[in-house]
Ligand SMILES: Nc1ncnc2c1ncn2[C@@H]1O[C@H](COP(=O)(O)OP(=O)(O)O)[C@@H](O)[C@H]1O
């Protein structure tokens with residue numbers, strides 16, 4: 001099996017708290033500079049990279065002079081808010097040294113469960129990538145407390161992999177990968193080189209559901225791999241301080257644990273759309289639009305829509321039917337039902353004049369559509 005990272009063109013790299021910090025307090029600037037240099041090399045190979053980085057609390061603790069991790073949730077939130085400034089600062093400086101810009105993106109799991117926010121986050125991230133910027137993502141710890149209690153950015157990494165259909169998720173941590181048992185407790189544990197993401201035996205190795213998962217640990221990584229695999233992304237768990245780890249992975253070297261996704265990326269996404277039984281509404285297409293979608297592989301533009309049935313919000317799944325009512329395609333709409341009623345039969349260049357803003361020239365972008 002070829003290395004997942006070598007083949008990947010869009011990669012999420014997650015660096016854990018245990019790695020970015022100097023023993024839990026403050027950030028390790030040198031380590032961060034090394035990952036930035038490696039990501040710059042990946043970019044030079046034509047790969048798109050999104051970084052999910054923890055470390056805000058650790059840096060905030062240092063800046064606010066907490067000797068140990070506070071137990072009060074709101075103090076933890078305060079640490080995260082203060083520390084995030086330092087995190088952003090170090091990443092911006094480290095990437096600037098390679099002529100690469102960074103962007104700060106703070107997300108919660110709830111943001112990604114909401115269809116409209118999901119689509120907005122997706123559009124922002126893909127636009128940042130198109131503009132050549134490296135998005136640096138962390139949890140928005142100011143507005144949520146669950147994540148801070150569990151201290152888990154692994155799940156966030158997987159959600160982001162689903163969000164922008166990454167080909168691979170690289171989880172960098174303080175161990176050389178997933179071992180047959182926790183190597184801190186069992187010195188005879190052996191490294192798992194490769195397995196299928198979602199294999200339940202991996203969860204047992206990582207501690208099983210019954211173990212203490214107070215803070216991330218390997219279980220959240222194994223579960224993140226399972227989640228990432230749903231959109232076809234492969235996961236690699238590796239030691240973040242391994243020399244030049246990202247570049248070596250990209251050159252095809254087998255390092256750490258590779259958890260392979262059983263379904264291909266496009267199949268997974270297609271299946272998700274097809275399985276989406278509840279569609280929020282319907283648009284009727286003229287014959288020209290049907291032709292563009294089915295024969296020419298194009299996006300759906302408002303000009304090809306002749307009628308709208310039902311009410312729907314931006315980001316919801318809608319069905320496209322032909323003039324006889326036969327389903328043609330399904331996809332995520334960029335505009336609400338009321339907006340489509342205003343812009344249908346009109347050219348995309350008129351959208352701004354009619355609505356006062358443009359979410360995109362397409363009603364449904366080709367990437368967000370599946371033919372039926
Ligand atoms: N089977 C296993 N293989 C490797 N590490 C394991 C395993 N089970 C539990 N662990 C523990 O998980 C820890 C990594 O998780 P965590 O501290 O949350 O890292 P991060 O901050 O990078 O997310 C390791 O230091 C290790 O003690």
Ligand SMILES: N[C@@H](CCC(=O)OP(=O)(O)O)C(=O)O
Pocket residue numbers: 015016017018053054055056057058080138139141148151152153154215216217
């Ligand atoms: N968002 C917080 C905590 C996230 C966290 O610790 O996650 P993880 O690296 O998976 O253990 C921070 O930046 O400190």
